[in-house]
Amino acid sequence: MLNTVVAGLWSRWWDASNEREKLFRTVLITAVAMITIFWFLWNNIKPKKAVAAPSPPGPRGLPLVGYLPFLGYDLHKHSPSLAKEIVRDKDTIFANRDPPISALVFTYGGNDIAWSSYGPPWTKMRKIFVREMLSNASLDASYELRKQEVKKAIRDVYNKIGSPVDFGELAYVTSINAVLRILLGGGTIQGEKWTDFVAQLRSHAAEMMVLLGKPNVSDLFPVLARFDLQEKAHMDEGKDFLQILLDLNKHEDPATSITIEQVKAIILDIFVGGTDTTTTMIEWTMARLMQHQEVRQKVYQELQEVVGSNSVVEEFHLPKLRYLSAVIKETFAFASCAASLSALVFQGNRAWDPDLWDNPLEFRPERFLNADSGSFDYSGNNFQYLPFGSGRRVCAGIPLAEKMLMLLQASLLHSFEWKLPAGGVLELSDRYGIVIKKMEPLIVIPSPRLCNLELY
């Protein structure tokens, strides 16, 4: 189950399909071979210097590539114990970050929460984030704003009844609107300008997630970083959406203790880390529901019992929607969507763990309703189930993520029936990145479910 990204990256890189990558790989292998020979000769010819301090115990690595070729492919078989070692026993070591070049470029040199190393600036930013923005009190206070955005999404869908809807885009626009309203206390740009801005933001964020998960040869071979072989350092040019957000922030109360740098970094984490993950999960969950009609029927049945057809979904309903919550957990367990940045490990596909999961290929939310399923929460204490990471660097946005996931998913299901377009095939392949997205967007057609049209 738990897989090291390093091993995954290595094999993907090795299987490079395009001509440019193949040429690049050949050049690189030749260069590594030449440097290895040079290194060998150098070590045997040059006069010996003073004896260096002994290295920590471990196998001997090769020059430049170190232990990379020996990592093997079966690390995931040790996954829960390996995860425990990384995020619990050696937490303070792995709480540090060694950001890849792309992350450094995107985060102004690793100045955000997710990529900054374990130390006072990270502690301060994380505290501000969790205490000021995501405390129970502020989440309760911002509920009305979230609700309005979800209501707006329902109205938009109602105007598209019978037409194809890109479900991921719908979820993205809604969650970005909700997050921005939470951040800015209600005021947002309206109209076309806003629609354009959100579309740009989505494509930048998606690109960023792919780049963050992509192997950069300079990360594997730091000596090559100065040549910027994959030109990542230039990809940030012309990106000005953060500037727009900072302009919006100018009118905020200056009494806050958050500096402009911190505001910038935190906003980036929320936009890129928060909305993309949430949206991706909502889209995957809906895709699974489209795949399993019997599960979908059970969700509708629960919504009918808990919410009924004369009301809209409210946050107080959410703890009672246990089956829907189990569906989301099962979707996470089936294939987790987000990587943990601690040593770049992530919980991959459950099919890799036949020993840990009973019938891993079966989509069965009921497994999260059993008496012994209590430990499968999002806190990261059960090393078999880490969709939000674990330890000190566990996702800082869990309370908001949980609310948004449930509220939006429940509302869109409660208000509409969804079906695939005529002749449409449900595509479930994924696209690699630090967030594992659907390769093809999920296109579905809504029809109204509620009799009381005033609820739309």
Ligand code: HEM
């Ligand atoms: C479905 C939704 C989400 C998933 C699956 C998810 C998953 C993750 C994961 C796996 C990590 C890395 C943990 C590690 O390195 O061990 C993380 C970190 C983080 N997430 Fe989330 N996340 C989600 C939503 C959110 C939201 C809504 C926010 C903000 C409002 C957020 C903010 C953060 C931040 C700031 C970090 C960095 C924490 C640190 O390094 O101290 N996430 N998330």
